[in-house]
Structures are given as C-alpha cells and as structure tokens.
Amino acid sequence: HGTSRINEQGNLEIGGCDTVELVKQFGTPLYIYDESLIESKCRQFQDAFKETGLRYQVAYASKAFACIEQYRLIDREGLCLDVVSGGELYTAIQAGFPAERIHFHGNNKTAEEIEMALDAKIGCFVVDNFYELALLQELAEERDVMVDILLRVTPGVEAHTHEYVMTGQEDSKFGFDIQSKQANTAIEISLQSPNLTLLGIHSHIGSQIFEPVGFVHAISILMTFLNEVRKELNFTARILNVGGGFGIRYTEEDEPISIFEQIDSISSIIRRECKEKKYPLPEIWIEPGRSIVGEAGTTLYTIGATKNIPSIRKYVSVDGGMTDNIRPALYGSKYEAMIANHVESKETEVVSIAGKCCETGDMLIWDCELPLVQKGDILAVSCTGAYGYSMANNYNRLRRPAVVFVKNGEARVVVQRESYEDLIRNDVVYVENSSIK
Ligand code: LLP
Numbered sequence: 001h002g003t004s005r006i007n008e009q010g011n012l013e014i015g016g017c018d019t020v021e022l023v024k025q026f027g028t029p030l031y032i033y034d035e036s037l038i039e040s041k042c043r044q045f046q047d048a049f050k051e052t053g054l055r056y057q058v059a060y061a062s063k064a065f066a067c068i069e070q071y072r073l074i075d076r077e078g079l080c081l082d083v084v085s086g087g088e089l090y091t092a093i094q095a096g097f098p099a100e101r102i103h104f105h106g107n108n109k110t111a112e113e114i115e116m117a118l119d120a121k122i123g124c125f126v127v128d129n130f131y132e133l134a135l136l137q138e139l140a141e142e143r144d145v146m147v148d149i150l151l152r153v154t155p156g157v158e159a160h161t162h163e164y165v166m167t168g169q170e171d172s173k174f175g176f177d178i179q180s181k182q183a184n185t186a187i188e189i190s191l192q193s194p195n196l197t198l199l200g201i202h203s204h205i206g207s208q209i210f211e212p213v214g215f216v217h218a219i220s221i222l223m224t225f226l227n228e229v230r231k232e233l234n235f236t237a238r239i240l241n242v243g244g245g246f247g248i249r250y251t252e253e254d255e256p257i258s259i260f261e262q263i264d265s266i267s268s269i270i271r272r273e274c275k276e277k278k279y280p281l282p283e284i285w286i287e288p289g290r291s292i293v294g295e296a297g298t299t300l301y302t303i304g305a306t307k308n309i310p311s312i313r314k315y316v317s318v319d320g321g322m323t324d325n326i327r328p329a330l331y332g333s334k335y336e337a338m339i340a341n342h343v344e345s346k347e348t349e350v351v352s353i354a355g356k357c358c359e360t361g362d363m364l365i366w367d368c369e370l371p372l373v374q375k376g377d378i379l380a381v382s383c384t385g386a387y388g389y390s391m392a393n394n395y396n397r398l399r400r401p402a403v404v405f406v407k408n409g410e411a412r413v414v415v416q417r418e419s420y421e422d423l424i425r426n427d428v429v430y431v432e433n434s435s436i437k
Helices: 019-026 035-052 068-076 086-094 111-120 130-143 182-192 213-233 259-277 327-331 420-424
Strands: 012-014 030-034 056-061 080-083 102-104 124-127 147-154 157-159 164-166 196-202 239-241 283-286 297-309 313-318 337-339 348-354 363-371 378-382 402-407 410-415 429-431 434-436
Touching: 012 019, 019 030, 019 297, 019 378, 019 402, 019 410, 030 035, 035 056, 035 068, 035 259, 035 402, 068 080, 068 086, 068 410, 080 086, 086 102, 086 111, 102 111, 111 130, 124 130, 130 147, 130 182, 130 196, 147 182, 157 213, 182 196, 182 213, 196 213, 213 239, 213 259, 259 283, 327 363, 337 363, 363 378
Parallel strands: 030 402, 056 080, 056 283, 080 102, 102 124, 124 147, 147 196, 196 239, 239 283, 313 348
Antiparallel strands: 030 297, 157 164, 297 313, 297 378, 337 378, 348 363, 402 410, 429 434
C-alpha cells in the first residue's frame, strides 16, 4: 500500500521511514500513518467526482480516525468533515477546521452538543429523528438563527460485506423510515419549521461495501421517494447525501472495486434516475471514512511470549491487542501482518497472533504465515488506519499507543503515547473524608 516498501536492510519502510528505526524512537505498540496515502485518497474521491461533472461534496467521516493533525490534513485537502459528537466537534474546532464545512451526524445529539454546534456555526445538521427535529428548531429559534439541515432516511437497504440485503426499518436505530412514511412526515415538519432550511436527504447503507449494487438500489429508492415528495409537498431536494461505506482491501480475500468505479456508478445511477423522473440533478455528497484512512495505517508491535501447543497451534503474543484494535474481537475482522525487521525469509511458519489482554478473545490474527519469529521481532499489522485508534480503549489499564505520521522520510508524533499518569488523571482519591484533586 502507498509508500510502503522493503528497504536495503530488509526492513519495512513506510513514508521513507524505516519502521525498525521508528520503533527505536517511539516504542511499541505504535500506529504509523502514511500521510501521502491519506492525501492521495482524498484526491482520488475529488478527482473521481470531477470526471462525473456532477456538483459534489466529499466529507471525511472522522469517526474512522480523528486527532488535531488529521483534521488539519483534511482541511488542507479541502474536504468537508462529518462529526458525530461534541468530542469530534471540539477537536475539529481546536484544529481550526472551518466550521461551515462541518456536518453533524448522530442519532441522539444532546442539547449541549447541538448548542455547541450552533455556537460554532457549523455548515449543516444531518437530522436523524423527530426528537432532534423539534430540539434543533427550538434551539435555533432561541438564538434567532437559520440552520441548514438534511434528513437522514432509511431506505430499507443495508449493505453487507459482499452483498446487500433488504431490512425492515425496525432493524435500524438510524433515520426516518421511508416505507412507513415517517420520512414524509419529517419533510413536512422540516418545511414548517421556521428556523430550519431543508437542503435535502441523507442515507448511509453500511460500511466496507465492495460493490456499487447496494448504492444503486438505495439511490433508486431515494429518488422514488424524492419524486413522490416533490409532488406531495412541493419540495425539491438540492442535495442528496449517499453516505460512506466504500470498502478497502484488508486481506487477499477482499476485492473492493476502485474509488473511481464506485463514484462512477453512483453518478450514473443518479443521472439515470433524475432523467427518468425529470428531477433536477441534486448536488451529491458522500462521507467516506475507512477508505480515506484505512490502508494508510499500520500498527507496529513487539513480539514477546510464544506458546507452542504441539500439533495444535503456536501462539505469538504482542504488546497490544484488543485495546488498540478491537475489530478482530468485535467483528471477527481479518488482517495481514509481516515481520517488519525481516520481511522476507525462506523459512516460514503459521502462527496465531495474540494480544496481551486477559481475555481469550483477544486475538489479532488467526493462522498467519510469517517468517520464523523470535522475541523482540517487530510485527507490522497493515490496514489498521480506520477504527483502530478511534476505537482504542484502556482495558486492563493499558496505555493507548502513540500515533505517528510519516512522509518523505520524516516522522512526527501527532498523538502522544498515554502515560501511567494519564491513566489515573480522572481518578478521585478520598482521604479522611475529603477529596483531593
Ligand atoms: N456516514 C455515516 C452516517 C456513518 O454511519 C458512517 C460509518 C460513515 C459515514 C463512514 O463509513 P465508512 O466509510 O468508514 O465505512 N466500527 C466499524 C465501522 C462502523 C461504521 C459506522 N458508520 C468498523 O470498525 O468496521
């Protein structure tokens, strides 16, 4: 992926930096991000849209990976930003991200979060439900401001890894249901809300989608809905946001189609639907997360204990695990790995990579073929850039690893490794009935 290669020492190099040197400097576990690869993904989405001739907006779904430097990178690339919490919004504002390019998502935004977003004057709210619709109108009225909104609707299509299946609305906690006409009511209420400007609708069908068929299906349902609403409520959408979910290649088994092909098919189906229904072409918004950062991230670990159970399995333990990458334990997600300090070797063995948490399920990779491993070797797990650091936790009071951006032979820490002091920062100690901060 990206700028990764094997250097003259036989070590894994990313962004012109030898990973063995990075480990000496920053320790393990360590998240490495190939900055140019993130930039190139941002550009691919924009270039793909430029070829379609459609008006568009690409918003980075920052739940995949967020920190101040990442927000600054996204800003430099000119993308918009999707945030889903006060915490992401706060970080984006601290990063100096232009508020007008921020979209706010989530199925239970609190009044405090909405107020924070209104005060920051963010670009648009993606309203999820009736509760939020009423709350947002109320808070906007209090401040005497007009607020741009999209309504999140559930088209009844849910993408699964390779295929898509129809799901009843009761299966989703997100959005206004189209089938039961909740979505029609939501549009009506939005149009009647004096402080809300309804720009259009949003739908997100799922994540790690490999083929455009799910999008094609969803978009035709959305366009049928919009066409109906145009006749019933005299509302024409200016914006159609089709969400994120573009798949990436974690292992050899994964075969996602390219960003260009995905955008091309989305664009064709929208053009076809609009032409058929004589509907004015809306501006198309998307919200990729994983596909922007997933492949750019690599996690480096130090190998410690090994346990060989004759004719059953060899466990190789690393100094991280489900605390820095919960995806294998949570979803059974698969990853590929290599030994960063001797990538190539004639002799290999099949081992299973275990994390260091006190939990049997804390396995990062089952049965992976690696050069013969020894203690002290550095294991590099690739494609950990999305939902790795962002879902990291302190189980067993492990410290969250540092995050390092690499580019053109230079490495810079963008998130420091947590310290033991960080771990007890919020603990309150009571001595003789008084609390000491
Ligand atoms: N837009 C909305 C409304 C979303 O809910 C999501 C992801 C995205 C965009 C970005 O999707 P992406 O392009 O990253 O697939 N933790 C899971 C993924 C959860 C995705 C949640 N929503 C994982 O590790 O696979």
